[in-house]
Amino acid sequence: MFRKKTLITGLAILLAVTIAGCNKASPEATSPDSNDNSPVTFKYFTFGGGKKDILASDTTIGKKLQEQTGVDWKMEYLVGDSATKAGVMIASGDYPDIIDSSGEMAKLMDAGAFIPLDDLIEKYGPNIKRVYGPDMDKFRQEDGQIYFFPYTANIGYVSEPNFQTGFYIQRAVLKEFNYPKIKTLDEYFDLIEQYKQKYPQIDGKETIGFATLAGEPSSFFTLQNPAMHLAGYPNDGSVMVDMESHEAKLVAGSDYQKQWIQKLSEVNAQGMFDPESFTMNRDQYLAKLTSGRVLGYFSYSWQVGDATSNLKKAGNDDKRYVALPIVFDNNVKDQYIDPPGFVNNYGIGITVNAEDPVRIIKYFDNLLKEENQILVQWGIQDETYSVNDEGRFYFENDEQRRYHEDPELSQKFGFDYFNYSWPRYGNNSLLEDGNAYGPGNQPEVATFSYTDGDKLLLEKYGVETFAELFSTPDERPWSPAWSIALEQGSPEQIFITKADDLQKKYLPKMIMESPTSFENTWNEYMGQMNQLNKKTYEDTITQAVKDRVAGKW
Incomplete structure (x- = not known):
């Protein structure tokens, strides 16, 4: 058995204890060379939840891909805790044909769940080599092999206009006070407090000042990450x-984390923090946002897509939200928009239990043909998008737009199932003809879907797109650092696991207790944090960052 790289996601994902395992036989020894398109159905499982299980051919996209290849998929989505599911899967050895690992890649890799893919790719x-070729060395493991396909192989680059x-x-809060320009955290909460005092109830229920999704272990980073953004x-x-020394410093236990958590403690004491932030699941969180009772929250756009779409569908622009680049002080330049980067610590792989790896790799390769990458992002010409005389993709009418924004239509067509967790171009890619890979990055689409409320808000702030509210990102050749690999069981990996555990224990406590107890609880937290081997962790990440800057991944 060789030792493969395992992977961390820093604050983004809780690392679970893994079970070591050995690789099984190579795919060539166990899989026939399939040269036909006869009907076959494989099993797909993703550790990303939030969707209903489905047969791929029940969607328009899945059916078209089946017609091309003969391959169909039983697609299963995570229900419950991802670490528990991964542990059960590994202990039983009951793997589906392919797995989208999400945050469980380290565990699955260490257990030998995936087969090496180099011979199959060759x-x-x-098309796999065309798309991933320039980046393949970035996700090879220590044995020199490739085991999975990441989702960030950008071909060209275009920014997201509606970031x-x-x-x-x-938006009702901004409208109430004539669209003030707010930049700092204090200004943000002051405005929310004024509105909540004026409107203590919304639709007959208590107004919620601020909420976050920290009740699910896999989403606790939503409470951890704001400190770095605010700084x-x-x-x-x-x-x-x-930016200059490339030294990496831990967020946990920093002055920035203290400032952020202490502010939430004050917000809670003022009755503005939703205590269910530590108990509700994702569906409950999205339902609460959709209700219109929440005045503010912190999230990444991909976490709240369903709520965003449902609020827009409801047609009341005042109940919708806008994201602002809030920072601690006026002299801080925000860096919410990520620079071009490559994420190499999660992806989709073929498991050791796959019935026919050859057939699957051929499906992946077919999926990466440009016409199929257009299919999974844009859909079918003249049905879900149109092409103008200059060859530019756009939405000709609201019905085309709705296929991409309405959750029900998006799922039925298959966008919701195929546009991300598969081998794919990176989000910010360009097609060969210069169109944006994803509709969200196409200027013609960005402005077409604006409601009257969108146009008014942008006009009030003197910008044409939502991305213009944010600063242009500084170049960071190591980005993102959370994809830096650590060996499972190493001192560094053990440190970050224990540091995450301490944060899960103490951050909610510091927020929910009286502000008069904050300093004592913070000191208790830091006393335990300082007993951990922080320096070794920081030194390891710093060296990895410097290696990436030097072109060594």
Whole structure:
């Protein structure tokens, strides 16, 4: 048995204890060379939840891909805790044909759940090599093999015009006070407090000042990450990296974390913090946002897509939200927009139990043909998008737009199932003809879908797109640091696991207790944090960052 790289996500994901395992036989020894398109159905499982299980051919996209390849998929989505599910899967050895690992890649890799793919790619993967070729060394493991396909192989680069991530605020709050320009955390909460005092109830229920999704272990980073953003750093997971020295410093226990958590303690004492932030699950969180009772929250856009779509569908712009680049002080430059980067610590792989790896790798390669990448992002020309005389993709009418924004239509067509957790171009890619890979990055689409409320808000703030509210990101060749690999069971991995455990124990306590207890609880927290081997962890991440800057991944 060889030792493969295992992977961390810093503050973004809780690392669970893994079970060591050995690789099974190579795919060539166990799989026939399939050269036909006869019907076959494989099993797909993703550790990303939030969708209903489905047969891929029940969607328009899945059916078209089945017609091309003969391959169909039983698609299963996580219900419950991901670490528990991964542990059960590994202990039983009961793997589906392919797994989208999400935050459980380290555990699955260490257990030997995936087969090496290099020989399959060489024999059957011309499109895989075209898309991933320049980046393959970035996700090879220590044995020199490739075991999974990440989702960030950008081909060219285009920014997202409607970027929205950060501190969201209900538009009714901004409208009430004539669209003030707010930048600091104090200004943000002051405005929410004034509105809540004026409107203590919304639709007959108590107004909620601020909420976050910290009740699910896999989403606790939603409470951890704001500290780095408020200090002017992008999402590098557990660390903040100095732009000049490239030294990585831990967010946990920093002055920035203290300032952020102490502010939430004050907000809670004022009756503005939702205590269910530590108990509600994702569905409950999204339902609460959709209700219109929440005035502010912190989230990444991908966490709240369903709520965003449902609120827009409801047609009341005042109940919708806008994300703002909130920071601690006026002299801080926000860095919410990520620079171009490559995420190499999660992806989709073929498992040791796969019935026919050759057939699967051929499906992956077919999926990476440009016409199929257009299918899974844009859909079918003249049905879900149109092309103008200059060859530019756009939405000709609201019905085309709704296929991409309405959750029900998106699921039925298959966008919701195929546009991310598969081998794919990176989000910010360009197609060969210069169109944006994803509709969300196409300027013609960005402005078409604006409601009257969108246009008014943007006009009030003197910008044409939502991304213009944010600063242009500084270049960071190591980005993102949360994808830096650590060996499972290493001192560094053990440290970050224990540091995350301490935060899960103490951060909610500090927020929910009286502010008069904050200093004592913070000191208790730091006393335990300082007993951990922080220096070794920071030194390891710093060296990895410097290696990436030097071009060594």
